[in-house]
Amino acid sequence: ETGVTQTPRHLVMGMTNKKSLKCEQHLGHNAMYWYKQSAKKPLELMFVYNFKEQTENNSVPSRFSPECPNSSHLFLHLHTLQPEDSALYLCASSQAIGGLAGDEQYFGPGTRLTVT
Amino acid sequence: GQNIDQPTEMTATEGAIVQINCTYQTSGFNGLFWYQQHAGEAPTFLSYNVLDGLEEKGRFSSFLSRSKGYSYLLLKELQMKDSASYLCAVRVVMDSNYQLIWGAGTKLIIKP
Numbered sequence: 001e002t003g004v005t006q007t008p009r010h011l012v013m014g015m016t017n018k019k020s021l022k023c024e025q026h027l028g029h030n031a032m033y034w035y036k037q038s039a040k041k042p043l044e045l046m047f048v049y050n051f052k053e054q055t056e057n058n059s060v061p062s063r064f065s066p067e068c069p070n071s072s073h074l075f076l077h078l079h080t081l082q083p084e085d086s087a088l089y090l091c092a093s094s095q096a097i098g099g100l101a102g103d104e105q106y107f108g109p110g111t112r113l114t115v116t
Numbered sequence: 117g118q119n120i121d122q123p124t125e126m127t128a129t130e131g132a133i134v135q136i137n138c139t140y141q142t143s144g145f146n147g148l149f150w151y152q153q154h155a156g157e158a159p160t161f162l163s164y165n166v167l168d169g170l171e172e173k174g175r176f177s178s179f180l181s182r183s184k185g186y187s188y189l190l191l192k193e194l195q196m197k198d199s200a201s202y203l204c205a206v207r208v209v210m211d212s213n214y215q216l217i218w219g220a221g222t223k224l225i226i227k228p
Binding site for chain 2: 110
């Protein structure tokens with residue numbers, strides 16, 4: 001248990017569906033992240049929020065829409081996804097972003113997403 | 117560009133020692149992390165190096181040479197539970213923005 005929870009753990013959705021992934025951290029951290037993990041590929045950073053403000057958007061398609069209502073909660077809204085979006089979506093949090101020794105990220109267990 | 121290389125897969129024997137290498141070509145180096153990820157689980161933090169040298173934590177040690185763009189994770193007295201993927205990540209800073217660059221991970225298989 002890392003202190004970061006994600007729901008749902010598994011999700012199967014059609015290309016016309018709309019769904020949301022939820023992440024919650026109980027660590028009092030100020031930064032939260034969404035990553036995409038595909039088999040045998042490096043983790044792909046999608047979005048970063050620092051003190052609820054989005055600081056990074058790595059050219060993610062608009063069919064992925066993040067929301068950070070407070071520093072403990074992070075959502076990823078999904079709509080009209082493509083089969084190639086099937087992957088493990090990981091949420092992470094850290095005390096701060098960069099510049100500090102050991103500002104390591106704590107990951108949730110991920111949501112295994114399958115787009116049919 | 118920013119790039120990290122790790123072996124895709126390694127095999128080792130229970131009780132032995134294994135060294136997992138990571139080489140990186142990045143600009144704005146600001147620290148290197150190692151994470152462990154068991155199949156179907158979240159990555160968990162193992163170690164952090166920002167200065168050259170060896171950091172030891174129990175059975176795990178991590179080494180960094182900034183001049184060579186090289187790090188390794190050393191696992192001693194291997195146990196079956198050490199079977200996992202090991203991810204190397206380099207933190208870089210550009211224009212005061214920090215970013216983590218991730219390697220694809222090394223899958224470590226421990227055999228009895």
